Amino acid sequence: RQQRLVGVRRVVLNTVDKGDHIVLLKDSGDVLVATKELVDMGLRGLPGGGVVVDGQPYLSLRSLAPAASFSLKMNTMTLDISAEPRLMGSHLLDFDRGRTPLPPDDRFNSAYLNYSLSYNLGNEEEFTSLQFPGELAIRLGPTLVYSSFNYQRSADSSTVVEKTTRLLSNLSWDFPPQQVRVTLGDFSGSGDRLGGSALLGGLQIERNFSLTPDFVPQPLAGFAGLARTPSLVEIYVNHFLVRREQVPPGLFDLRNLPNTLGQGEAQVVVTDAFGRKQTFDIPFFVSSQQLRPGLSQFSYNLGRVRIGFGTESGHYEGLAFLGAHRVGVTDFLTLGLRAEGGHLQSTNNTATVTQSSTENLGATATLSLGGAGLLNLGVASSRDRA
DSSP, X not given: OOEEEEEESEEEETTEEOOOEEEEEETTSOEEEEHHHHHHHTOOXXXXXXXXXXXXXXXXXXXXXXXXXXXXXXXXXXEEEEEOGGGSOEEEEEOOOOOOOOOOGGGGOEEEEEEOOEEEEOTTSOEEEEEEEEEEEEEETTEEEEEEEEEEEEEOSSOEEEEEEEEEEEEEEEEGGGTEEEEEEEEEEEOOTTSOEEEEEEEEEEEOGGGSTTOOOSOOOOEEEEESXXXXXEEEETTEEEEEEEEOSEEEEEESOXXXXXXXXXXXXXXXXXXXXXXXXXXXXXXXTOOOTTOEEEEEEEEEEEESBTTBSSEEEEEEEEEEEEEEOSSSEEEEEEEEEEEEEEEOTTOOEEEEEXXXXXXXXXEEXXXXXXXXXXXXXXXXXX
């Protein structure tokens, strides 16, 4: 006797047409709507309770006040509901380009030869020198064979000197899904500002983000807002429009806003269904030294030290290790550890043996200061020849 079924032709939630529904109209003017249908319309965080009719729970629209209000127009049989964004759930827009799958490895079979020829003449157009550097590479799927060399020939009034020197030679394997490259042969290993570097012949295992070209390892700016009606969100970076998206009513979360390395400013412009605009400024500073939370970057290098690079083809001495590992802890903090060690033993023309050993341990911290920049901290402890 206190409520009756009413067939509503149209339910409008925050200006969005949600179609036809059957509701219960009470004598007091309250309207009861099936809880399941309210959820299907997009409402979230609804209170419990209500009444059960024919085994189905119904919820009073008056019980949602002040978070929601309603009006029922009997002449057009239209139920108009206006709800605050917190009842509308959250809409996530992640602009992270992520990892772009690479084509099958058999499409990468290729080879190249780079070379340069320099021929020099003296004052009387007599030959003085010739230089011919070159590099050769062959790729078969994930495997790359690489070698470089330099041929030199020079002459003076009495002698002609001719020499071919091998520069770098290595064999490498790429694992794009893991963003890992393994190199066997000659390579350069380096540490941070308080560490060292060396040209080694041996084994290198490193994470190489360039294997997935569209992957962005740095944490990018984000923005959370709310929309009372269907709204248009426009994103500007340094005053250039880079993205335009439609968002439904409710909370929206913009993550990894597209931007560039360095300092800049992003703007988010929200235009609702009635043409009202809101503009939000987001200063940012993005550095290649930052890592996303949970993302790691590493380089482990072990081998013999290359001596006389550029003048000798294969002189290696001693043994050295360089290792570094960095992890993104939060969007604002990246921590790292580093270890280096080497032992060299060389003999000069007088058969004198020279030995030296070096150890270097260190830790780093990269701290984002928001739009103000970046703070790098490092500590190291080293020992050379005891």
